[in-house]
Amino acid sequence: MQKRIGAGEIMIQIIFSWIIGSILGSFITCWCDRSIRGQSILFGRSHCDTCGQVIGKRDLIPVVSFIRLKGRCRACGAPIGKACLINEIFTALFFAYFAYRWGWHLWSVRLAGLLLILLAISTIDLSEKIIPDALIAAGILWWILTTWLLRLSFLKGLMGGMALGALVWLTALIVDHVLNRESLGGGDIKLFFMTGLYLTINFAFFHLLLSACIGLFIYGLWHRKNDHHEDEMAFGPAISMSTMICICIEPFIVRLFSLFI
Ligand SMILES: [Zn+2]
Incomplete structure (x- = not known):
């Protein structure tokens, strides 16, 4: 490259x-x-x-x-x-x-743009507990533009986004039913869809797992720091962090998988 x-x-x-x-x-x-x-x-x-x-x-x-x-x-x-x-x-x-x-390389520009959008999403989510639709739309448009410029597969990305979005949505439905309250916001599900476009289907499950781990870790820290138990936690930063980690360790994971397959 x-x-x-x-x-x-x-x-x-x-x-x-x-x-x-x-x-x-x-x-x-x-x-x-x-x-x-x-x-x-x-x-x-x-x-x-x-x-x-x-x-x-x-x-x-x-x-x-x-x-x-x-x-x-x-x-x-x-x-x-x-x-x-x-x-x-x-x-x-x-x-x-x-x-x-x-x-x-244009690939670095694509990742840099994604990083800035995720940074904005995390900053606003941390303070306002909301993920603005406009930023999700910006992420999707940036994906379309750079995927076209880099001549990458639209289908692979779309499959990643759809699989992740559907999986998270289903999980949220089940958890909501069990806990009898809303566990994941609509913004989080849209963010999973948007990041899934970039990570493709290959990383969908790993990304979901890592986001959950980081989310739980932040939740633990949050509760230790704050005595008052605030139910609502911003999940956007965990999803964003997991996305960037997946991108950075991708070569390592690909090598790891090639050892077994
Ligand atoms: Zn001053």
């Missing part, structure tokens, strides 16, 4: 991808934060939530600014939320990995 290039060139691609990733991660977090508050991303400048001071350009550099300011507002010293920093580092790490693994 990747033509032979020198080690220096690979290094440059990795570093640039890290920088682009941290900037886009920061942008997505800011966009989610503003859309949750009903503010526009185009108008209005970033400001401190505590004192309202507009944040200057020198304090808007992803990761670097946070470290330099020791995670505090320059004007009032109030702590800055770590969510943005975590998202910036996460995105930068994945972008760098895509560049290392596949180089600057």
